[in-house]
Amino acid sequence: MNLTTKRFPQIGVVFGSLAVLVLGSSVIPLVAQDANSGVDIAPTTEPADTSSFIPSAVGTVWEYRLVAKKFATELERLPNGEMVLPAPKELLATRRREVVATEPFGSATVPLCKYKVSINGKHVSDEFCEIRAGEVLSYGGKSLVRGDWATQELTPAIRTLQADLRRGIHWKAEAQIGDSVRIIRRFDVLGPDTITVPAGTYNAIRVRFVGQDTSGGMIKRYFWFVHGTGVVKSHAIHYAKGRVALVEIEELSLFERGSG
Amino acid sequence: MNNLRFDPILRLVAIAVLTLWPHVYAVAQDSVTEMRALPLDTPLLPLPEPGGLSPDLDGPVLGAGEQDEPAEETILTELDEPERMVLDRMMLMPPTRRILMEDFLVKSRDERGIHVYCLALPSLDGNKPRDLARTLGKRWAEGKPAYAVVIYSPETSFPIFQVGGVLPGLDPSYSTTVLREAAARGNAHQAPAEALRGMTLEVHEELEILANRVELMKEDGAVASGLDGAESGLNNLDGSSGMSAAAGMRNRIQGWRRFLWPLVIGLVGLLLFGALLWWLLRKKARARNPRTQGSGVRASERHHGQVTNEQHRQSPRREGGYLGALPVSTSPENSVRSVASLSDQAPATLPESSAPVAGAMPMSKAMSAPVAQTTSQERGRRLPSVEPAYRLQSPYGGGNNIHIDFSSEGLKTVPSELFGGSAGFPPPDSPSSAFSDLREAPISSGSSAPVSAPLPEARPPVSLPKPKSQPSQPPSPDEFDY
Numbered sequence: 001m002n003l004t005t006k007r008f009p010q011i012g013v014v015f016g017s018l019a020v021l022v023l024g025s026s027v028i029p030l031v032a033q034d035a036n037s038g039v040d041i042a043p044t045t046e047p048a049d050t051s052s053f054i055p056s057a058v059g060t061v062w063e064y065r066l067v068a069k070k071f072a073t074e075l076e077r078l079p080n081g082e083m084v085l086p087a088p089k090e091l092l093a094t095r096r097r098e099v100v101a102t103e104p105f106g107s108a109t110v111p112l113c114k115y116k117v118s119i120n121g122k123h124v125s126d127e128f129c130e131i132r133a134g135e136v137l138s139y140g141g142k143s144l145v146r147g148d149w150a151t152q153e154l155t156p157a158i159r160t161l162q163a164d165l166r167r168g169i170h171w172k173a174e175a176q177i178g179d180s181v182r183i184i185r186r187f188d189v190l191g192p193d194t195i196t197v198p199a200g201t202y203n204a205i206r207v208r209f210v211g212q213d214t215s216g217g218m219i220k221r222y223f224w225f226v227h228g229t230g231v232v233k234s235h236a237i238h239y240a241k242g243r244v245a246l247v248e249i250e251e252l253s254l255f256e257r258g259s260g
Numbered sequence: 261m262n263n264l265r266f267d268p269i270l271r272l273v274a275i276a277v278l279t280l281w282p283h284v285y286a287v288a289q290d291s292v293t294e295m296r297a298l299p300l301d302t303p304l305l306p307l308p309e310p311g312g313l314s315p316d317l318d319g320p321v322l323g324a325g326e327q328d329e330p331a332e333e334t335i336l337t338e339l340d341e342p343e344r345m346v347l348d349r350m351m352l353m354p355p356t357r358r359i360l361m362e363d364f365l366v367k368s369r370d371e372r373g374i375h376v377y378c379l380a381l382p383s384l385d386g387n388k389p390r391d392l393a394r395t396l397g398k399r400w401a402e403g404k405p406a407y408a409v410v411i412y413s414p415e416t417s418f419p420i421f422q423v424g425g426v427l428p429g430l431d432p433s434y435s436t437t438v439l440r441e442a443a444a445r446g447n448a449h450q451a452p453a454e455a456l457r458g459m460t461l462e463v464h465e466e467l468e469i470l471a472n473r474v475e476l477m478k479e480d481g482a483v484a485s486g487l488d489g490a491e492s493g494l495n496n497l498d499g500s501s502g503m504s505a506a507a508g509m510r511n512r513i514q515g516w517r518r519f520l521w522p523l524v525i526g527l528v529g530l531l532l533f534g535a536l537l538w539w540l541l542r543k544k545a546r547a548r549n550p551r552t553q554g555s556g557v558r559a560s561e562r563h564h565g566q567v568t569n570e571q572h573r574q575s576p577r578r579e580g581g582y583l584g585a586l587p588v589s590t591s592p593e594n595s596v597r598s599v600a601s602l603s604d605q606a607p608a609t610l611p612e613s614s615a616p617v618a619g620a621m622p623m624s625k626a627m628s629a630p631v632a633q634t635t636s637q638e639r640g641r642r643l644p645s646v647e648p649a650y651r652l653q654s655p656y657g658g659g660n661n662i663h664i665d666f667s668s669e670g671l672k673t674v675p676s677e678l679f680g681g682s683a684g685f686p687p688p689d690s691p692s693s694a695f696s697d698l699r700e701a702p703i704s705s706g707s708s709a710p711v712s713a714p715l716p717e718a719r720p721p722v723s724l725p726k727p728k729s730q731p732s733q734p735p736s737p738d739e740f741d742y
Contacts, residue, residue: 168476
């Protein structure tokens with residue numbers, strides 16, 4: 001009963017304990033992510049050939065056959081009460097990417113190449129890139145998310161491609177989206193690869209990037225790039241909550257060079 | 261336990277603990293090579309894919325006659341070189357996948373000098389998985405540019421790996437980073453076979469990329485002169501943890517973290533438990549004597565009147581503060597007189613059964629009477645109050661069948677039967693008994709008003725996740741957030 005005679009602040013104790021827990025839980029992920037702050041070990045080599053490594057004329061069209069498989073990350077309850085992991089959903093679609101204009105976006109000081117992306121004819125996003133002599137900088141864009149258009153500007157713009165794609169080349173990019181989300185992308189050139197897609201057979205270069213963001217998402221994407229044509233195949237794996245959430249494979253089925 | 265059920269702060273604490281505990285514990289247990297196997301069944305590059313657009317996730321199914329036999333049981337640590345790169349002694353993987361991966365790893369070994377061994381062992385024979393992986397790696401691939409041994413066993417429950425090699429010029433911390441991420445991706449698979457395969461391919465891919473970088477550095481020539489004698493970021497990997505030597509300090513910190521966080525969590529839990537216990541005891545004390553809370557007088561003294569005159573004499577300020585700031589030097593006699601004079605101002609409506617006024621007693625009797633008891637009674641006269649049990653009861657004895665209890669957990673309704681009928685007020689001389697009866701009395705289903713919410717309906721048992729049948733309707737792009 002002596003406990004009842006102590007006059008320590010009860011609310012302070014309870015909320016102090018809560019604060020310890022909350023702070024601890026917020027600090028631990030930071031500590032756990034400490035090792036992820038890796039650094040590149042070799043400087044990126046300047047591109048040797050930078051002439052027209054990717055088409056950017058208005059009217060250029062890439063059309064891909066898309067297979068997307070979405071995996072459930074949460075259990076669901078069946079009518080009989082049983083908890084199950086829902087089967088993945090698979091989507092077969094056509095993704096079309098087209099250079100539609102050159103216009104400013106966000107904080108960019110120069111007009112950017114605007115790509116209109118649609119799936120099965122439905123306009124789903126706009127992407128803005130700056131095509132430089134030896135690299136492509138992405139500034140983000142606008143996406144249709146559950147019926148609403150959301151703007152996601154990358155600050156600063158990140159390099160998503162470069163002309164020098166020798167095996168072993170790597171680069172790293174970091175950017176901020178809004179005030180809260182920070183993304184990291186690490187690109188590695190895996191080497192040449194001959195690839196056959198519906199549009200034909202190409203001598204491509206396979207590039208992999210892995211990325212993560214502060215909201216907990218991870219992504220790994222392979223893409224096969226052909227100088228003068230662009231990406232002919234892509235294979236992306238999205239991770240959420242430590243699980244694979246979405247797998248996308250797309251292969252080039254149509255390529256039309258623009259004249260604009 | 262009603263306190264626990266209704267108190268919002270305690271509920272918040274409980275939710276916080278239950279929510280954060282597994283997360284904190286999981287992070288505390290995290291390490292590079294030991295992560296929980298997580299679900300997925302998805303293709304992983306760079307295994308060759310069949311033609312066409314749709315990936316063949318599982319590969320063709322072979323007939324029973326085509327299933328190859330598991331490798332002969334030999335003691336791995338005595339082998340100078342394994343017969344295969346993929347030793348699936350548990351028959352985890354489908355044969356087609358096993359063969360594909362074997363071919364892939366053999367090709368990489370022959371062309372690039374990257375040795376990656378994939379082992380699925382039914383038992384580790386008492387070895388620690390990391391020690392076994394390190395031993396096998398050193399025995400099978402010592403001196404190779406890069407190597408890894410990936411082991412899955414039911415004893416490990418998820419794949420672990422060890423990495424080594426002599427690739428020069430690699431930054432150990434960077435190697436650690438990429439291998440850590442590879443482990444995370446590899447473990448994002450649910451089935452052990454997929455996790456083992458995913459881990460093997462992810463680790464191989466990272467080793468291949470590191471080898472590519474070293475080759476490129478040599479080709480560039482600018483830094484080649486320093487590479488031959490350079491220390492290898494892989495060669496310095498700490499075999500016991502699968503991490504680089506440069507990250508040894510971090511490893512030790514992580515090792516401490518394994519103990520530190522449970523310790524911190526335990527202390528916090530202890531603190532919370534103490535706070536909870538104190539809270540409950542205080543609530544209980546309040547329920548017993550709600551008018552004494554917040555005073556400087558010990559509850560035991562107030563409740564049981566155990567303070568002697570000597571104690572009272574030694575601590576006049578304590579009682580004085582309670583009785584109206586009696587001076588420190590006030591004698592017990594004066595204290596009693598003071599109380600008695602105050603009690604004279606008590607209302608005339610005091611019940612007959614009230615304790616006798618100390619002033620009306622002989623001084624010797626007053627001196628021998630427990631002071632705290634006296635003062636409590638006098639306080640009751642001076643500031644008459646209504647006991648909580650009566651406080652909000654209807655003045656119309658027969659008409660009210662609801663008793664409202666404000667003294668403890670908040671509002672609740674209680675059928676009047678619990679108080680002995682529609683007019684059954686608790687007896688005036690035992691107000692607290694009404695509360696104890698209220699808490700302990702069983703609530704019959706025929707009560708006019710429910711005391712608590714109905715019991716939750718029994719939930720069906722939760723079974724292991726099973727895939728649901730494929731929906732007949734194809735999903736729309738909207739479901740994929742496109």
